[in-house]
Amino acid sequence: xxxxxxxxxxxxxxxxxxxxxxxxxxxxxxxxxxxxxxxxxxxxxxxxxxxxxxxxxxxxxxxxxxxxxxxxxxxxxxxxxxxxxxxxxxxxxxxxxxxxxxxxxxxxxx
Amino acid sequence: xxxxxxxxxxxxxxxxxxxxxxxxxxxxxxxxxxxxxxxxxxxxxxxxxxxxxxxxxxxxxxxxxxxxxxxxxxxxxxxxxxxxxxxxxxxxxxxxxxxxxxxxxxxxxxxxxxxxxxxxxxxxxxxxxxxxxxxxxxxxxxxxxxxxxxxxxxxxxxxxxxxxxxxxxxxxxxxxxxxxxxxxxxxxxxxxxxxxxxxxxxxxxxxxxxxxxxxxxxxxxxxxxxxxxxxxxxxxxxxxxxxxxxxxxxxxxxxxxxxxxxxxxxxxxxxxxxxxxxxxxxxxxxxxxxxxxxxxxxxxxxxxxxxxxxxxxxxxxxxxxxxxxxxxxxxxxxxxxxxxxxxxxxxxxxxxxxxxxxxxxxxxxxxxxxxxxxxxxxxxxxxxxxxxxxxxxxxxxxxxxxxxxxxxxxxxxxxxxxxxxxxxxxxxxxxxxxxxxxxxxxxxxxxxxxxxxxxxxxxxxxxxxxxxxxxxxxxxxxxxxxxxxxxxxxxxxxxxxxxxxxxxxxxxxxxxxxxxxxxxxxxxxxxxxxxxxxxxxxxxxxxxxxxxxxxxxxxxxxxxxxxxxxxxxxxxxxxxxxxxxxxxxxxxxxxxxxxxxxxxxxxxxxxxxxxxxxxxxxxxxxxxxxxxxxxxxxxxxxxxxxxxxxxxxxxxxxxxxxxxxxxxxxxxxxxxxxxxxxxxxxxxxxxxxxxxxxxxxxxxxxxxxxxxxxxxxxxxxxxxxxxxxxxxxxxxxxxxxxxxxxxxxxxxxxxxxxxxxxx
Ligand code: SF4
Ligand code: SF4
Ligand code: SF4
Numbered sequence: 001x002x003x004x005x006x007x008x009x010x011x012x013x014x015x016x017x018x019x020x021x022x023x024x025x026x027x028x029x030x031x032x033x034x035x036x037x038x039x040x041x042x043x044x045x046x047x048x049x050x051x052x053x054x055x056x057x058x059x060x061x062x063x064x065x066x067x068x069x070x071x072x073x074x075x076x077x078x079x080x081x082x083x084x085x086x087x088x089x090x091x092x093x094x095x096x097x098x099x100x101x102x103x104x105x106x107x108x109x110x
Numbered sequence: 111x112x113x114x115x116x117x118x119x120x121x122x123x124x125x126x127x128x129x130x131x132x133x134x135x136x137x138x139x140x141x142x143x144x145x146x147x148x149x150x151x152x153x154x155x156x157x158x159x160x161x162x163x164x165x166x167x168x169x170x171x172x173x174x175x176x177x178x179x180x181x182x183x184x185x186x187x188x189x190x191x192x193x194x195x196x197x198x199x200x201x202x203x204x205x206x207x208x209x210x211x212x213x214x215x216x217x218x219x220x221x222x223x224x225x226x227x228x229x230x231x232x233x234x235x236x237x238x239x240x241x242x243x244x245x246x247x248x249x250x251x252x253x254x255x256x257x258x259x260x261x262x263x264x265x266x267x268x269x270x271x272x273x274x275x276x277x278x279x280x281x282x283x284x285x286x287x288x289x290x291x292x293x294x295x296x297x298x299x300x301x302x303x304x305x306x307x308x309x310x311x312x313x314x315x316x317x318x319x320x321x322x323x324x325x326x327x328x329x330x331x332x333x334x335x336x337x338x339x340x341x342x343x344x345x346x347x348x349x350x351x352x353x354x355x356x357x358x359x360x361x362x363x364x365x366x367x368x369x370x371x372x373x374x375x376x377x378x379x380x381x382x383x384x385x386x387x388x389x390x391x392x393x394x395x396x397x398x399x400x401x402x403x404x405x406x407x408x409x410x411x412x413x414x415x416x417x418x419x420x421x422x423x424x425x426x427x428x429x430x431x432x433x434x435x436x437x438x439x440x441x442x443x444x445x446x447x448x449x450x451x452x453x454x455x456x457x458x459x460x461x462x463x464x465x466x467x468x469x470x471x472x473x474x475x476x477x478x479x480x481x482x483x484x485x486x487x488x489x490x491x492x493x494x495x496x497x498x499x500x501x502x503x504x505x506x507x508x509x510x511x512x513x514x515x516x517x518x519x520x521x522x523x524x525x526x527x528x529x530x531x532x533x534x535x536x537x538x539x540x541x542x543x544x545x546x547x548x549x550x551x552x553x554x555x556x557x558x559x560x561x562x563x564x565x566x567x568x569x570x571x572x573x574x575x576x577x578x579x580x581x582x583x584x585x586x587x588x589x590x591x592x593x594x595x596x597x598x599x600x601x602x603x604x605x606x607x608x609x610x611x612x613x614x615x616x617x618x619x620x621x622x623x624x625x626x627x628x629x630x631x632x633x634x635x636x637x638x639x640x641x642x643x644x645x646x647x648x649x650x651x652x653x654x655x656x657x658x659x660x661x662x663x664x665x666x667x668x669x670x671x672x673x674x675x676x677x678x679x680x681x682x683x684x685x686x687x688x689x690x691x692x693x694x695x696x697x698x699x700x701x702x703x704x705x706x707x708x709x710x711x712x713x714x715x716x717x718x719x720x721x722x723x724x725x726x727x728x729x730x731x732x733x734x735x736x737x738x739x740x741x742x743x744x745x746x747x748x749x750x751x752x753x754x755x756x757x758x759x760x761x762x763x764x765x766x767x768x769x770x771x772x773x774x775x776x777x778x779x780x781x782x783x784x785x786x787x788x789x790x791x792x793x794x795x796x797x798x799x800x801x802x803x804x805x806x807x808x809x810x811x812x813x814x815x816x817x818x819x820x821x822x823x824x825x826x827x828x829x830x831x832x833x834x835x836x837x838x839x840x841x842x843x844x845x846x847x848x849x850x851x852x853x854x855x856x857x858x859x860x861x862x863x864x865x866x867x868x869x
Contacts, residue, residue, distance in 0.1 A: 012329050014316050014347055016746050021173040021758050025157065031761045043345050043803045050803075052350035080160050082170050082316070082326040084333070 002109055004064040005091050006075070008055065011104035012085035015040060015054035019077035019086065026065065026076035035061045036077055055106060056086075062110040064088060119611050119666050126151050130161055130666045132596045132608030134589050135240040136570045136622075137174070137181050138541070138749040142319045143596030143608035144171055145667065146178075150613050155179055155590055164667055166291055166324045166606065172746055177758040181588065182614075186571055186755060186819070188585035190618045196564065196581045200825025204583070209620070215582060217632050219564045220254060223535045229255035230495035231535040233516070236261055237542030238268055239749060241594055242568065242622040244477060246540055247515065251484040252637055253630045254538065257496040259515040262542060264550040265845035265852030266507060266517055269321060271440040273602060274506070274850065275449040278703045281691030282682055283602035285456070285468040287434045289327035291598075291605035292469070292672035297334060301674065303466035304334045305432035307425050310348055311341040311452060312363060313436020318744040320436065322598025322605075336432075339421045341366065343740050344769070344811055345804045354421035357806060360740040361718035361856030362411040364444045367451025368715060369407030370422045372399040374458060379426035381460030388457075388677060388689065391700025391711075395454055398712040410715065410723075412806070426459050430466035437742070438855055443844055445851035447713040450701070454713070457697040463682075465674055471603040472681055476654050478601055487637055495532065497524050506707045507849025518549070519843040519852075525558035537579075539567040540622060545574045546817040546831035547751040550840035550852060551793065553832055568622055571755060574817050574831035577824070585619040592621035595647055595662065605670055609663045709847055719844045720790065720857040722808075732858070735790045737774070738809045739859040741836040751815035751831075766816040766834035768797040770861065771807040775799060778861055785866050788812060790859045793838030796867050810861065812836035833867050 015038050023035035036058045043052035056077070065075030069088060073079065078086040089097045091109060098105050119130045127150040132143035145164020149157040158178045162169035181187070191212040192204040207215075223231050232254035236246035238261070250259040261268065276284055287308060293299035308331060315325035328348065332338070338352035341363070349355040358366050374380050375396045385392050404415035425431050435452050439445045461467035485493065497516035498508040507517055516524075524530050537559070542548065549555040559565075559579055567580035576583050589610050596608035620628075623643050630638040640646040647659040662668055673681065680686040689695035693702045701711045717724050722732055747759040754760055768786055780786055782801040787794055788810070797812055805811055816834040823829055832838060839859060845852045 011351075012333060014326070014329060016316065016326075017173045017762055018171065018176065020762065021176040022171075024758055025176055025179075031757045043350050045803070050345065050350040050355075052345070052347055054347075076159075079162075079169055080171050080176065082172060083329050084168075084170065084326075085329075 002064045002066070003090060004066065004069060004088050005094050006058055006062075006064065006078075006108040006110065007087045007089060007094065007097050008106050008108070009085040009101050009104070010053055010055045010106060011102070012083040013054045013056065014083050016082045018080050018082050019056050022076040022080040023062070026068075027061065029061065033061065035059055053104065058108050058110040060110070064110060119609070119663055126156070127613075129611055129613035131589070131611040131613065132164070132666060133175050133178075134594065134596045134610055136541070136586050136588055138237075138240045138752045139174065140239045140320055141322045141596045141598050141600065142324055143322070143598060143606070144175060144324070145169070146171065146175055148590055148613040153614055155182055155614055161666070165294055165296060165669060170326065172319065173759060174747070174749060174753060177756050178590070180756045180758055181570070181753075182590060184571070184755065188569055188571060188583060188619070191582065191584050193582045194580070199560070199581070200578055200828065202824055209618070212582060212584060213628060213632065216566060216629055219536055220633055224255065227535050228495070228532060229492055230258060231532055232256045233258035233260065233497075233534055233537055235259075235537060235539045235542050235544060237544070237548060237750070240541040240622075242541035244600065245622055245626050247481055248484045249538060249540055249626055251488055253626055253633055254536070255488065255492065255634060257485070257488060257493050260518050260521045261515065261548065262518040262521070262544045262555065263548040263852070264519050264840065264843065264854070265443070265850055267440040267445075267850070267852045267854055268437065269440060271445055271850040272435060272449060275446060275453060278701060279450060279453045279692070279698045280462070280470065282470040284321065284599050285453070285462065285470055286323060286599065286603045287327065287432050288466050288469045289324070289331065291324070291327070292669055294669060297330065301465055303430050304331060305336050305430055305466040306428035307339055307353075307431040308336050309339045309341065309425060309431070309433035311433065311435050312438025313434055314342070314346050314348065314744050315434065315436070316348060317746040321600070323434075337424075339425055343806065343809050344743060346743070354417060354424065356413045356417060356421060358411040358413050360738055360809065361442050361444065361721060361853055362715070363438060363442065363448035364451060364713060365402065365407055365410040365715040366413060366418070367448055367455065368399045368402035368713065369404055369411075369418050371395070371451055371455050371458070372402045373404060373419050373422035374426045374455065375399065377423065379423060380458040384460040385458050388696055390692075390694040390696035390698050390702070392458070394712055395699035412808075429460065430464055431459070431461055432467050433461070440851060441742070441854040442856060443719065443846050443851050443853055444716040446709070446846050446848050447715070450713045453697070454699050457699065462697070463674055463676055469603060469672070470676065470682065471599075472676060476597070476601055477650055479653055480650060497521060499523070500531075503847070504849025506704070506709065517849055519845060522554065522558060522842060525561065534562050536564045537562045537566070539565065539575060539580065541568065543573040543575045543751045543817070545578060545828070546835065547815045550837050550854070551842055552835055552837055554842070568625060571819070572823060573751070574828040578828050584625055587616040587619040587621045590614055591616035591619065592624070593643055593647070593659070593663075594621070594623065595659070605672070606667050607662060607670070608667050609659070609665075611663055611666070704848075707848065718853050718856040719841060720853065722858065731791060735858040735860045737859050737861065739788065739790070739812060739836070739839065739857050740809060740855045741812045742814045742855055743811055745813065748815065751817060754817060755819035766797040766813045767800040768813075768861070769800050769802050769805045769811040771803065771805045772801045774805070774807045774810070775801050778863065780861065780863050785864050785869070786861050787864045788836065788839065788859045788861055790839045790857055792841050792857070795833065795835050795838050796864055796869070797834050810859065830867070
């Protein structure tokens with residue numbers, strides 16, 4: 001299990017695919033494989049309001065870019081995320097990181 | 111080299127050289143100039159990452175720059191000049207030649223045309239976005255000695271109209287969302303204020319990054335509290351996240367603008383001080399919009415009256431707020447009027463040139479003077495041979511507008527004329543894949559351009575356009591292989607200058623600039639004194655700055671000085687008086703310029719030509735084509751017709767998609783993923799159905815720019831640029847009286863299921 005968690009404040013995820021391509025390049029993955037994949041919900045009207053959200057989900061190939069983190073950098077997906085809505089934190093810091101972010105936040109421990 | 115100082119543009123560590131640069135083109139992009147760090151090993155780029163020190167992009171990149179290595183080292187890249195006998199157009203009979211041979215051939219052909227027919231019989235075709243948009247006019251004037259250049263697109267429907275409107279109404283460059291882009295510490299700068307609301311009108315900036323705007327700045331501002339008012343026929347991601355979504359019928363923006371202005375004026379929500387001191391024609395403007403009650407606007411635009419009212423109130427009463435206008439303004443016959451209303455609304459709310467409003471830049475002469483000198487370097491009798499309509503129509507475009515040249519529509523008419531005043535003999539295509547992308551009625555263009563005796567094309571890949579038309583193709587270097595300057599908004603609202611720094615050897619390719627310089631020296635040597643591009647850039651920089659390209663290269667990015675409230679301090683006008691650089695010195699809510707060209711001084715609404723309510727088409731036609739078709743929504747994986755051959759990108763979006771509301775699809779027996787024909791009296795195309803509530807049940811949306819690099823290259827297939835092309839459905843020359851605006855985004859259509867792309 002990873003020592004780090006990927007926290008995504010997905011109210012700001014625009015589905016831009018940057019994380020997918022950044023990960024592919026970082027890990028040298030072929031096009032049939034992926035380290036993270038954007039999923040889409042909606043647009044659908046729920047309770048009178050539109051929901052239209054994207055959430056990227058890391059795959060079994062995601063190693064949280066531990067080598068990058070250890071070198072003082074952010075994971076490739078986090079570094080490039082156009083919505084600036086991804087963070088990587090040690091798992092013990094999940095609580096303090098998500099609190100204050102409000103609604104629509106997910107946490108992955110790949 | 112050899113230092114580890116991170117501030118330097120080139121550093122080396124463990125045999126890997128890291129080069130900091132600002133990306134532009136080729137491949138295509140607008141001058142957004144995001145910061146990149148290229149890792150180079152043994153002369154090869156092994157990785158592209160975002161540069162965290164870039165003040166605008168801050169380390170972020172879109173997928174296109176991340177997948178750049180797949181362009182740079184693509185097996186199909188054009189790597190050497192190639193020629194083909196003109197009788198073999200459309201076939202793969204290319205012959206590799208040297209640059210000297212290519213240049214000799216161009217010189218011979220150009221001199222032949224000059225002597226036998228005159229320089230005006232040479233012309234340039236250009237596209238959008240790529241660095242060559244800076245050079246295209248000059249390719250025509252300073253290399254070919256001709257005033258004739260065309261962007262092909264009907265009604266010059268791209269950026270030029272908005273720049274012209276900004277010029278005429280504000281006397282300023284392009285007004286842009288204030289995203290603190292001029293300030294080194296950005297949103298934290300004490301001068302800055304976060305806009306309370308941002309109107310996003312006719313634009314999907316998070317995917318388009320248009321004209322130099324870093325689109326995700328909108329998301330930055332959402333994170334800082336800005337609320338959105340989105341005006342878009344589609345329920346985009348931004349629209350779904352907006353406080354107000356005004357989901358208008360395509361092509362009715364002017365009616366919507368009338369309504370917004372009317373509510374703001376009727377309910378007395380406007381900025382009296384700004385209007386009294388800095389606006390001209392308020393009374394006439396107010397009277398002109400007064401009949402447009404929200405209820406009447408609802409009938410025309412389909413936007414509920416209450417939504418319109420509430421959005422207008424929210425925007426006008428929560429200052430500072432900002433607004434951005436998009437390509438949809440350029441792409442309608444009625445777009446000049448819609449733009450007039452947009453500028454009028456932001457002006458009367460007092461949001462121009464204020465913190466958190468819309469930034470206005472003082473006019474910049476950088477590159478502008480050179481481009482102006484280029485035009486006047488032609489003898490007056492040659493300048494007079496600009497291709498324009500023989501009856502003098504479209505005088506705004508042909509005489510006064512931004513980005514002048516020959517209108518695409520006029521070009522087609524000219525080519526179809528039995529006895530034109532002069533024939534077109536030699537064409538040079540610099541950065542345009544018109545058959546797949548910009549041309550309305552692309553097959554008609556193809557047919558007509560075949561009469562041109564000799565075509566040169568600059569490209570990085572074989573495209574349908576090159577395969578169909580070119581007799582000589584010159585391979586262009588990528589942004590990693592040449593130097594240059596990125597200038598967001600092409601000098602019209604430039605928050606920074608960025609260095610494009612060379613990281614790797616271009617091999618046997620050359621930049622568009624280098625080709626222009628080399629051929630300029632051969633054909634018009636008196637006006638090409640520069641030894642190389644750097645000498646040229648230095649001289650351009652010295653028109654405004656006391657530093658050189660080398661200084662910019664070292665810093666990679668230099669943000670521009672900026673002040674708010676320039677209208678008070680005289681910094682918007684050439685004569686340094688306070689006010690705006692218009693004939694009245696004020697924001698012109700009533701235009702003093704349009705009447706000189708036979709256009710109305712005040713805005714009006716005109717129903718699109720092909721629409722369910724049009725009185726210019728018959729009821730039978732309306733009944734047969736019941737849906738409204740809009741086109742051109744952006745996909746971040748592609749820049750217009752580019753990148754379809756990049757595996758990492760294409761795999762994420764393999765097919766051209768037509769978005770259809772699930773109920774509408776069900777009525778037509780169409781399921782998600784089916785191939786669907788989209789047809790109207792002008793033509794037809796086929797795309798794959800994507801069923802989504804993004805579309806209103808009455809409106810469908812088609813993607814643009816599709817061709818299929820994996821298909822047969824030879825004619826008649828030509829990689830299939832006509833199959834999925836919604837421009838087949840766009841009429842010829844239904845454009846505004848100014849010459850601006852074709853309804854690329856608002857026609858009508860019917861849909862039916864077919865078996866595949868080829869059926
Ligand atoms: S953390 Fe690294 S491996 Fe995991 S998804 Fe992000 S880029 Fe890929
Ligand atoms: S890069 Fe960020 S904004 Fe883009 S899809 Fe991934 S998580 Fe969402
Ligand atoms: S917008 Fe995308 S393609 Fe353009 S410079 Fe930025 S990252 Fe590169």
